[in-house]
Amino acid sequence: MKNFAELIRTLDSTTKTTLKVNALSEYFKEASDEDRVWTIAILSHRRPPRPVNTTLLRIWASELANIPLWLFEESYHIVGDLAETIALVVPTSNENSEKSLTQFLREMLALKKETDEFKKEYVTHNWRKLNYYERFVFTKLITGGFRIGVSQKLMTRALSKATDIDEDILAYKLMGKWDPNTISFEDLVLKESASDFLSKPYPFYLAYGIEGAVSDLGNVNDWSFEHKWDGIRSQVIIREDELFVWSRGEELVTDKYPEFHSFTAVIPNGTVLDGEILPFPDNEIGTFQDLQTRIGRKTISKALLAKTPVILKAYDILEWEGKDLRQQPFIKRRAILESLMKRLSGTELPIYLSETVSCDSWDEVASERDRAREMRSEGLMIKRKDSTYQVGRKKGDWWKWKTDPLTIDAVLTYAMRGHGRRSNLFTDYTFALWDDEEKLVTFAKAYSGLTDSEFKKVDSWIKRNTLERFGPVRSVTPELVFEIAFEGITESKRHKSGYATRFPRILRWRKDKKIAEANKLEDLKALMLT
Amino acid sequence: MHKPLLAFNENGIYCEVANVYLDPWKPVDFAIISHGHADHSRYGHKKYITHHTNVPIIKHRLGDINVSGRNYNETFTINNVKFSLHPAGHIIGSSQIRVEHRGEVWVFSGDYKLEDDGVAVPFEAVKCHSFITECTFGLPAFKWTPQKEVFSDINNWWETNREAKQTSVLFGYSLGKAQRLLKYLDTDIGKIYTHGAIENMTEVIRPMIDFPETTRITRETTKQELLGNIVLAPPSAHGSTWIRKMVPYVTASASGWMAFRGARRRRAVDRGFVLSDHCDWQELLTAVEATGAEKVICTHGYTEIFSKYLRTLGLDARTENTQYEGELNESDTKKESESVA
Incomplete structure (x- = not known):
């Protein structure tokens, strides 16, 4: 686990692709066969089924940190990642674990069938024993989804570097269905066998x-x-x-x-x-x-x-x-x-x-x-x-x-904190149009299309113009107008307006427009007919 | 009902009886200033009072202003209101401001931290009835490591970069963080170079504190002489053309925000060191308790959350809006806030 945690730390702390490939290929050279297979599985989103539900994890973490649950939840909204929040709030230790990555994963596989009491004992015991970064990695393995800027392609490149097997062949081998708990590194990566390829697709x-x-x-x-x-x-x-x-x-x-x-x-x-x-x-x-x-x-x-x-x-x-x-x-x-x-x-x-x-x-x-x-x-x-x-x-x-997308000018009405790179910044926005009664009704959520610097400006504006807070969501003074692009419109109960759009994204911030100049719901309906 | 001794208005924190403002954000006649960061010491007041070590600092920043210095624990009276400054441990010359009138005591924390950083005079808790506190990092997710460990990590990082024949570029605010870093860099590893903004500020502080030797980076500085050495730069230098001179270089940022992976990635630095001049969660709680205050007002940072938690502890806690830049963080590189780090 120590080596794997160190690997994740390295991958997570650099934005440079070459450094990531080097760190990963060094790891592949040194790790045990079992750990290699599990690492490939995890980095290609083949994690074992989640052994504990996240509600329980939150409760146990807040107990261990001696804080009320609401305070844990608030912290989570701001940190933006559950495993990271848990690793940050529970008391820390300086120990490294001698257990291997594979051992931890086998334990987690077995854990799924156990009672909640047993699970709690297992999870909190490890939280107490592991140091900060290992605790983060351990919890990530439970909650799943390592988003650390390692694409399947990058991982394949590193594996190719470590094994001298052609990258395209590896991409082909790693596709499809295989079980990290039963397959060996030899079978998965090294050995060539025709029958293995029965279900395998080609890389797109x-x-x-x-x-x-x-x-x-x-x-x-x-x-x-x-x-x-x-x-x-x-x-x-x-x-x-x-x-x-x-x-x-x-x-x-x-x-x-x-x-x-x-x-x-x-x-x-x-x-x-x-x-x-x-x-x-x-x-x-x-x-x-x-x-x-x-x-x-x-x-x-x-x-x-x-x-x-x-x-x-x-x-x-x-x-x-x-x-x-x-x-x-x-x-x-x-x-x-x-x-x-x-x-x-x-x-x-x-x-x-x-x-x-x-x-x-x-x-x-x-x-x-x-x-x-x-x-x-x-x-x-x-x-x-x-x-x-x-x-x-x-x-x-x-x-x-x-084709050029359909576009409409809409008013920003709600904002939510983003995740990952954007945690702690309000980057997920809900937009509204004017209805017949001159009320703003929401019709789309979008969280892409602005530059980092525009997001910072809007984020800072949101913090200064918050009307109400609902957990991670804030309602804001209707004031900013954005041009929203999308690919299609359908009737839907998801939004107040009764309509939803496909692939909505922000095209530009219309600083030149006042909210009265934003489009009406009628305009959206008219676009539907084109 | 009797008026509170300190109130929040559109100009700042106001003591009506004395007709004095604490860290006002709009120009006023008379301001008592907690410390030299831009959001606390602004331009345009007719008269300033601050700690004497902060005098050269704000003069350097604000030019020729009418300012007089005071010692810590020295009481001065304005219209029968007793004022005194007390160490806040935030940066050199930083104070908490104690205000007393007819037996009622208020303390405004300014910005502060509890750990002794070896540059600023360490924080001293001051008993009061009402405590106005910052809570920039008022979230249980913030838990600082002792600075000794952080500096050992920083020096190891520098040494590793030097071995890999790379220049280390370390970002920190030019007032406070830069000098704290400077104090603990291991000059056995190599030479310390500074960005002009940091060198200028350090020159102001050098007569008061013993720092290792630094070299200002100028147009004449060459890549070769920088190689393997460390460069201290303000966060705003990140991504600028100025930094190209350092190639090949590795970057790191020293800030409390580096505790979050998201912030590290957003900042796009190679390494993040968690080092702050503000309190972490536990320090805030310790400080609030040590004041013995029953009323707590939270001014900037995670104010809603922190005050809600204080209420669960039975305190009368609330928030006030100020223009101290609590929610700004390291991602705001364009308009450098000197306040939060």
Whole structure:
């Protein structure tokens, strides 16, 4: 645990990528095999199930710190991280623990089945015994989610540095479902075995947003165009008569989409498709909110299946006849995909081709993009015809060119403290519009789009213009106007206005506007119809 | 009902009987000043009284003002109101201000800490009926480590950087924190260089306190001579072009806010040392108890939370809005607040 805590401390105390990679690869070289596997698991968000609920942790911590629970909660709102708050408020010790990371995690796995009394004894005993930083790490392991600026990619790079195994191969190996409690470092990282790869997806290739003029991309004939669909980016794998559906967050979501099981009977083994899962009620593309309701459900009922069926809009093929096609040029992959889709026509499988659009000039490309709302897309995808399928977000060959967002001027009415880097700063805002009775009604929450220095200014303004406090939330004097951008509007009970927006974010601070000049709810409704 | 001895108005903390303000934020005729940080000692008052060691400091900051110095524990009377200054331990020359009239005693803490930092005269608790206290770090999450340990960490950090052939850049406010750091840096490791703002302030204080030798960074200072040495700079220098001269360098910040990981990351320094010239949670509670006060007024910092907690202890505690910059922290680098660190 000492080494792991030291590693987390180092990772947490630098913003420099090279230092992080070095610290992590040094750790990988020295740690025991078990600790390495657990470290990979934790840094790739495969933590063990939470053994103790956080309500109990809060109660125990406030008892141990000898402070009332409300004071603990206030501290938590300000610190912004539960494990850190606990580590800060409970009395400290100077001891290091001799126990390894793996031992702690095994204990936590076993802890889940124990009584609350036993759990309390275990947790508070460790809080008392561990020094500040180990106590923080220990509590983090219980509450989950190390957000310390270590992406999967950075971790893979460090592991590659420590093992001399190619980074892309490692990325592939570490994907998918594996259990850190049972798998060995040898099996996970070092050994190559074909059967391991049955469920494994390929790392997704992600596009950057277009910067500057689209015509800067050069000859329009070098590029392929299709609409950018607004659903769940997914890989659908058919191997040895089994189906696997992976979402971009590397989550295996096969069970969420039972309608895709019919694929195995028709699509040959050794096929991997890249595409978008879209809601498809009444045989047309629905809204993202339809899909979101469905994703949120633990079990997919028949009624839900009937109400919100889904389809796969396929745009790429990564494996065909068991062969990895990623090094083939895009148009070659597309040709294979299109011939497969032709074979499937008439089968009524919930799979559609994401059609390419032929454009002979950048002007034509632009007018196709203007059709986005009509096509129920978010804009265009622009892919170089001879591009290979790369790993992660890379510039150069794939671009997304989204439609301009809808915008509206709204009044800041509530603010909440942020988390992590923004803890102790008010950075999460709620915005309101004028209703028919000239009252401000909330319609959106946004917490991105301002620069750090603007956030500081707004934060300081909020502290001076607070009307009421509700725990971490403050209501503020209606005075500041912001232009809010978003992608769509739906009716919703989430906000007072009865409407909700998709991807709301702050476009700019309208210092030139008074609150009377902010938009009306009517204006929002009018935008809905466009 | 009889009027309180000290009241809060739009100009500052006001003693009507004496017609005197304590740390006013708007220009007034007569001000008693707790210490030299900008939010407590402002420009434009007709007459200032402060501790005599603070006199050269505020003259350096505010220019030619009408100021007279007093010793700690020396009583002076204005319109039958007895005033005296008492060590606050915050920075050199910092005072608590005691006000007594007809047997009623109030103490205004200014900013303060309990740990003896070796530069400021250590805090002394003063008995009173009403205590006006800051509570910048009035949250149980703040718990300082003894400064001996923090300085040993700082010197180790410097030594490690020196071995890695890097220059150490350490940020701290130019009045108070910089001198406290200076006092404990281990000159066996290397030389201490200073940003102009810090050097100027240190020059003012040198006649009163023994400090190690420092070298002012000027246009002529070269990267080579800085290499492996330590540079003391105000927080506002972070991210400025001035700092490019130090390449290759490693940065650290010394502040109470560094107790929070979020603050460390926001500040984007390589290392955060938790070192404050304010009280932590326990120190605040200890100080409040030591005054024996029944009434407590919290002026800046986590005032709502701290006063609510004091009420649960049976004290008559409330908050007052002031313009002391309690909620500002290290993230405010553009407009450097000298008050909070």
